[in-house]
Amino acid sequence: MPDPRQPIRPLSVWATGQQHPRRQRAHRYSPASTAHPAKMLPALARHIIATFTRPGDLILDPMCGIGTSCVEAAHLARHAIGVEYEPRWATIARANAALAAGQGAPGTIRIITADARGLPAIAPADAAGTVALVLTSPPYGKATHGQVHADRSRGVHKRDFQYGHGAGNLARHLARHAGLVRADRAVALLAGLRGTRLIPRTTFFALHNARAARDAGIPLHVVAHEDVLLLRRLDGSGPGRRAT
Structure with missing residues (x-):
């Protein structure tokens, strides 16, 4: 619910699709990254991080997938912590973090394989009270x-179009009340x-x-x-x- 004490500004439109997603990820993400069913656009992550944080700030993504928000934060001289429930994606996120470090990204990345509902207990002790931005894209259907x-013989087949079936996956739960209110909306x-x-x-x-x-x-x-x-x-x- 919007905070009635704060006026809502007009809708903002962000031009984050100027390049095809494949070009946005080229050379910055491992080939295995393409398998994820709902990847955040790197340009979208960059825009949000550059707009709402400063160099040296700490970014948290509690559902980080392949680590797009973390990688883009590191390239923008921010530090990042990513939490990912499914080991498959967490492994790919760590590979992407290593790739960013190898390319000279000045920020640091820590990927944690865990259930984000356990925050803040699972976060590094030095991160308590220092997160400047929570940036995440919740799982989709x-x-x-x-x-x-x-192919002509077998027709059309889908793969990597859903998440795991574990009961702890956040895709299976409603978001809990976290003391946040809407400040704005963008497209x-x-x-x-x-x-x-x-x-x-x-x-x-x-x-x-x-x-x-x-x-x-x-x-x-x-x-x-x-x-x-x-x-x-x-x-x-x-x-x-x-x-x-």
């Missing part, structure tokens, strides 16, 4: 993302902007979902953006810069 392989474009034209970056799954909905009589359009909610502490304590 299984029909939205993934990888597709097609991060998945499409590119060329003058007055939008350049689509449409996935197979987005097209499939839209076509299936239209066949069922639902006038669904292909989504060309992600919603970004900017939250802050209700009590005003801490560094005061929060986004998710």
